[in-house]
Amino acid sequence: MDRIRIRGGTPLRGKITISGAKNAALPLMAASLLTVEKLVFQNLPQLADITTMAKLLGQHGTQVEMGKGAATLHTPSISNVTAPYDLVRKMRASILVLGPLVARCGKARVSLPGGCALGTRPVDLHIAGLQKMGARIDLEDGYIVAEVPRGLTGAEIVFPQVTVTGTENLMMAACLAKGETVLVGAAREPEVTDLAECLVKMGAKIEGIGSDTLHIQGVNALHGTTHSIVADRIVAGTYAMAAAMTGGELELVGARMEHLQAVIEFLDRVGISVTSTKDGFSVRRAANTIRSVDVNTAPYPGFPTDLQAQAMALMTLGNDGCTIHESIFENRFMHVPELCRMGANITVNGATAFVRGVPELHGAPVMATDLRASVCLVLAGLVAKGDTIVSRVYHLDRGYERVEEKLAACGAEIERLAA
Numbered sequence: 001m002d003r004i005r006i007r008g009g010t011p012l013r014g015k016i017t018i019s020g021a022k023n024a025a026l027p028l029m030a031a032s033l034l035t036v037e038k039l040v041f042q043n044l045p046q047l048a049d050i051t052t053m054a055k056l057l058g059q060h061g062t063q064v065e066m067g068k069g070a071a072t073l074h075t076p077s078i079s080n081v082t083a084p085y086d087l088v089r090k091m092r093a094s095i096l097v098l099g100p101l102v103a104r105c106g107k108a109r110v111s112l113p114g115g116c117a118l119g120t121r122p123v124d125l126h127i128a129g130l131q132k133m134g135a136r137i138d139l140e141d142g143y144i145v146a147e148v149p150r151g152l153t154g155a156e157i158v159f160p161q162v163t164v165t166g167t168e169n170l171m172m173a174a175c176l177a178k179g180e181t182v183l184v185g186a187a188r189e190p191e192v193t194d195l196a197e198c199l200v201k202m203g204a205k206i207e208g209i210g211s212d213t214l215h216i217q218g219v220n221a222l223h224g225t226t227h228s229i230v231a232d233r234i235v236a237g238t239y240a241m242a243a244a245m246t247g248g249e250l251e252l253v254g255a256r257m258e259h260l261q262a263v264i265e266f267l268d269r270v271g272i273s274v275t276s277t278k279d280g281f282s283v284r285r286a287a288n289t290i291r292s293v294d295v296n297t298a299p300y301p302g303f304p305t306d307l308q309a310q311a312m313a314l315m316t317l318g319n320d321g322c323t324i325h326e327s328i329f330e331n332r333f334m335h336v337p338e339l340c341r342m343g344a345n346i347t348v349n350g351a352t353a354f355v356r357g358v359p360e361l362h363g364a365p366v367m368a369t370d371l372r373a374s375v376c377l378v379l380a381g382l383v384a385k386g387d388t389i390v391s392r393v394y395h396l397d398r399g400y401e402r403v404e405e406k407l408a409a410c411g412a413e414i415e416r417l418a419a
């Protein structure tokens with residue numbers, strides 16, 4: 001298994017181009033199951049999760065062509081409605097094929113994702129929504145078996161809790177259902193909006209895009225289109241924290257400030273200046289001091305849970321103490337013991353971490369446990385005294401494109417050690 005070695009202490013300076021968002025690309029790729037025509041995606045990131053989704057779709061009958069600037073997905077017919085355990089366990093987002101398969105074929109058999117590093121993460125809301133649309137759902141041998149021989153019908157679905165992939169699954173299913181579906185309490189993440197905008201280009205009738213209530217009028221068929229995937233706000237936010245931590249200045253090309261308002265407000269209070277540029281925005285630490293600022297994760301437009309670990313890495317160097325409250329996922333503090341091994345002073349009580357700033361971190365061998373936890377250890381390594389070796393970097397490769405190359409190009413002393 002590859003590892004990453006970092007020698008901390010160099011302020012990052014330069015430009016980093018922000019790739020398309022993984023969390024937008026995955027549902028968009030799943031949407032290719034909804035039409036017999038071709039979908040062309042520009043700005044598709046090169047990530048392990050994208051390869052996993054391409055494999056999963058391939059075994060459902062999608063022809064996937066990964067070109068240089070664009071990928072073409074074409075599903076003239078569905079050859080198999082089963083999403084097998086082996087692929088689903090690798091990536092929970094595989095659940096995104098459930099809605100499209102049921103909508104197009106009237107049946108699907110998708111492995112239950114099971115537990116993962118972020119707690120239990122159920123999919124009950126995806127299932128309840130499809131049942132409300134008329135699907136009969138059984139759980140058999142670890143598989144969700146859905147059937148609706150005469151097709152889905154529109155329904156009003158009220159989410160008791162915001163779910164991103166739940167909203168995406170049901171929105172895709174509703175596009176081919178009979179009549180109107182109303183999704184109340186829908187997720188408003190920019191990735192949900194990106195999917196909705198692509199579906200509209202494919203002929204879907206969706207109103208309320210960007211709000212928490214979506215009205216979807218079912219149509220008989222969707223058609224092909226070309227879509228450029230929205231820039232990854234989580235990747236941009238991660239590099240913004242890297243610039244802040246190392247005391248350097250980075251321009252994030254292609255990044256969209258409007259998708260990171262809660263993060264930019266946090267950075268502003270920390271003492272980090274964020275300014276808009278012609279092609280994106282630039283991040284610079286204006287003062288020597290990193291001010292300690294509390295963080296509370298929340299659904300969009302709140303502070304993203306996917307940037308909680310990175311914000312914690314920054315706060316380890318704060319001038320005082322602060323609390324970081326994780327309100328979306330249980331068990332999302334797996335990075336805490338690793339940061340502590342690098343000299344951080346953090347205690348956890350339930351869903352709240354208390355971070356007392358320390359003057360410096362020191363390098364150590366550390367282990368990545370999930371995607372965002374692993375990048376937070378890379379951030380810590382960039383400022384730590386001495387060498388940090390991050391193992392299990394396959395987590396990192398799921399969501400960050402060539403991270404060590406991008407950081408090295410901005411001055412970081414970082415290299416990948418092949419297994």
Ligand code: UD1
Pocket residue numbers: 023026092093120121122123124125126127161162163164165166191305306328329330
């Ligand atoms: C998506 C993102 C992930 C991000 C998360 C929250 C993708 C591929 N992944 O994950 O990076 O961290 O949103 O922004 O887009 N829940 C239920 N029942 C359900 C569904 C969810 O109880 O049926 C709960 C979850 O356990 C969690 C909360 O709802 O506590 C939010 O989860 P959800 O938004 O569904 O996360 P994902 O869509 O899996």
